[in-house]
Amino acid sequence: MCKVLKKVLPVIAAVLLTSVPAFAAHPLITDDTGTQGQGKFQLEVNGEYGRDKENLGGVETRENAAGLETVISGGLTDTIDLVVAVPWAWSRMKEDGVVVSDENGLGDLGLELKWRFLEYKGFSLALKPGLTLPTGNENRGLGNGKVSYGATMVATQELDPFTVHLNLAYTHNEFKLDLDKEANRRDIWHASLATTYQVLEDLQLVANVGMESNGDRGSNTWPAFVLGGAIYSLSENLDLDLGVKGGLNKQEPDLAFLAGVAWRF
Known part of the structure; x- marks a missing residue:
């Protein structure tokens, strides 16, 4: 069974910091180099619903x-943001129609610092170190039980009306439970590419593909996804978004629906 769903999508399943850069412009998984600006903030509330089906051994x-x-982001300077993410997750599993697991609750809290250190003629680079703190209950599959850490390199290229983003990330997960230590890989690598297309002044279409190391020690196949969606700006400081994410192989959940709202102030 896909690890993202099994571990409850808690960072959604971004991640927070499980590996996927979870604090991207929703519904994208891939982040951009943009920051809020000194003294400015952004509040996001993002939801995701996913489903997966497999047949193993009959x-x-x-x-x-x-x-x-x-997720709340605050501009410490014009080029540095502090980002805090608080995830809640629910997961239910059935085997031949019988419920074998049903859990919900707070996941591991995520902290990131985004620093945009290079800007040149529409091209920019940013570095995002991050931590996840063990606020989720590891006995219920809602967290790792220990502090984990990682970093993401972010590149953005503006090609009006398109913008392209590339993420390369590494995460080191620590686990408290012996069962999790035996079943899960600690070191996760991630790569993803996204593009946005400014269709209208207040409407963007987005697309995203990506893959990362399989967190399950029992498989060497990297889960891979494709995502499509849209971001609609109700005003200069208020965005709504919708997205659909599909798995490109069996290691990724079959289908997930995403929706969110972002308010800048």
């Missing part, structure tokens, strides 16, 4: 999972 396994994440 047993049909179905899993539904949902997550709600609140």
